[in-house]
Amino acid sequence: MSSLFTPPAEGRTPDPSLAHRRADAVVTLRGADGAPLASRDVVVQQTRHAFLFGCIGFDLVDLANGYETSRYGSDHLAEAKAERDREYDQRLADAWFGVFNQTTLPFYWGSFEPERGKPATEPLRRAAEWFVERGAVVKGHPLVWHTVQPRWLLDVATGPGGVDEVERLQRERVRRDVGDMAGVIDTWDAINEVVIMPVFTAEDNAITRLAHVKGRVEMIRLAFEEARAVNPSATLLLNDFDMSTAYECLIEAVLEAGIRIDVLGLQSHMHQGYWGEEKTLGILERFSRYNLPIHFTETTLLSGDIMPAHIEDLNDWQVDSWPSTPEGEERQADELERHYRTLLSHPSVEAMTYWGLSDRGMWLNAPGGLLRADGSPKPGYSRLHDLIKGEWWLSPTTLRTDASGTVRFSGFLGDYELVADGGSAAVSLGSPGRLELDATLA
Known part of the structure; x- marks a missing residue:
């Protein structure tokens, strides 16, 4: 089993500006008896965006x-x-x-x-x-x-x-x-x-x-x-x-x-034209200082004439x-x-x-x-x-656990389902970075 995390869909390179939206999951997958499931095919799919x-x-x-x-x-x-x-x-x-x-x-x-x-x-x-x-x-x-x-x-x-x-x-x-x-x-x-x-x-x-x-x-x-x-x-x-x-x-x-x-x-009805990145980021910087x-x-955003x-x-x-x-x-x-x-x-x-x-x-x-x-x-x-x-979504992807029952994947923060051996388990990626998780099939 390779230690590499699964790349984004269709081999795209992750957008570095969205690193805070992603996590690298290291999941130990266990059977109903609690034993790690080694060398098993696992289908991983996203079910919800955070x-x-x-x-x-x-x-x-x-x-x-x-x-x-x-x-x-x-x-x-x-x-x-x-x-x-x-x-x-x-x-x-x-x-x-x-x-x-x-x-x-x-x-x-x-x-x-x-x-x-x-x-x-x-x-x-x-x-x-x-x-x-x-x-x-x-x-x-x-x-x-x-x-x-x-x-x-x-x-x-x-x-x-x-x-x-x-x-x-x-x-x-x-x-x-x-x-x-x-x-x-x-x-x-x-x-x-x-x-x-x-x-x-x-x-x-x-x-x-x-x-x-x-x-x-x-x-x-x-x-x-x-x-x-x-x-x-x-x-x-x-x-x-x-x-x-x-x-x-x-x-x-x-x-x-x-x-x-x-x-x-914050409302952004842009009937008079798109704000653009500079204005939008400027607004975000001003209002983010309240730590809310x-x-x-x-x-x-309009698909016709712009309002005067x-x-x-x-x-x-x-x-x-x-x-x-x-x-x-x-x-x-x-x-x-x-x-x-x-x-x-x-x-x-x-x-x-x-x-x-x-x-x-x-x-x-x-x-x-x-x-x-x-x-x-x-x-x-x-x-x-x-x-x-x-x-920004992980479609069903087949991976394989290693000898210790570990499977690795990368995705946007949110909920995921792991399916193997006729059972399934749910995990949540709740924070960015590397996450070590346990999941038991049901």
């Missing part, structure tokens, strides 16, 4: 619920439309699970509870369970935000109870939803876009009114403390699109106030048609690879969520999906698949 490669799952909620909450009714034409959508959604699901291992589900208060006292708890929980059953980690987004608010909450704010009653209801909402989803959803964007929250003017809403009174830090305390009160083991993110020093100052104020942040969320894990929570640079609020760019183009698709594929490689090269980054699988229903109708509107894959989807399930 890094969270995410994509939103909004489009798959109906499929996950078996269309029990279908809006199409029962007439013949509606049933035909539902069937077409079911086939389309299944194609989306196949594409989703072909690459990703984490999803984000929508808990926007205005759409989650448009009628007071009637939240969409059951369909969202069923969707979360559906993803978990298929091996995905689920995050809820968001618990507190000033946008997509229910109309009835603004009526509360302008009523006799004012913002005090809004605060009571917001606290109750956080506790209710985190408690209802505990054990299935244990990761949350606890509060979203706080830098702009107290001064948001695009539309009147109850949460901006509350934030104007309480201030940013106390709004964050509200979200984190209420969520942690009902799920102490939850992973809670502070999430924002503002990459200026204003976000840094806010983070510092929150930490000085004694509020525990689990993860920093970083998740890139919302990323979009003079647009300050992306929501202001409204066009009748925004198509994906062949040239744009090739550009998107290249930029996706560059962006993912850059993020994985930085040790603070634990997760990356792409904000939209298909162009159908994309935010602003932008051509930012990895699939075209008809569900066919763009080059960007194929490029990501080749990276995540190719270059």
Whole structure:
């Protein structure tokens, strides 16, 4: 048995910038009686990435619920439309699970509870369970935000109870939803876009009114403390699109106030063009100084025309048609690879969520999906698949144990299965470098 570790797929040389993502495993494989299995063929295969490669799952909620909450009714034409959508959604699901291992589900208060006292708890929980059953980690987004608010909450704010009653209801909402989803959803964007929250003017809403009174830090305390009160083991993110020093100052104020942040969320909707490696690494260096894990929570790269640079609020760019183009698709594929490689090269980054699988229903109708509107894959989807399930993945590989029952392999941090003599054993590569492990076949 050679002492060399297995090379990456197809003989590729490992990317040295990703050494902190890899481990060299030395596994002593034992039979059920505990004796080492010498000179045995062993099939080693990866089953999970430790890094969270995410994509939103909004489009798959109906499929996950078996269309029990279908809006199409029962007439013949509606049933035909539902069937077409079911086939389309299944194609989306196949594409989703072909690459990703984490999803984000929508808990926007205005759409989650448009009628007071009637939240969409059951369909969202069923969707979360559906993803978990298929091996995905689920995050809820968001618990507190000033946008997509229910109309009835603004009526509360302008009523006799004012913002005090809004605060009571917001606290109750956080506790209710985190408690209802505990054990299935244990990761949350606890509060979203706080830098702009107290001064948001695009539309009147109850949460901006509350934030104007309480201030940013106390709004964050509200979200984190209420969520942690009902799920102490939850992973809670502070999430924002503002990459200026204003976000840094806010983070510092929150930490000085004694509020525990689990993860920093950084958004990167690049509708006005790819950031590039230098800008991305500069942002990562600035925000990694807090010694907190970083998740890139919302990323979009376009496969069509880029939004003009003079647009300050992306929501202001409204066009009748925004198509994906062949040239744009090739550009998107290249930029996706560059962006993912850059993020994985930085040790603070634990997760990356792409904000939209298909162009159908994309935010602003932008051509930012990895699939075209008809569900066919763009080059960007194929490029990501080749990276995540190719270059960064150990496919089934046959090795042989040595005289002491030891087998050696190298791979990205994550979970692996070893199969030999009609049994299997699982091992996890949890830290970079050389790992000496024991595994017993079952």
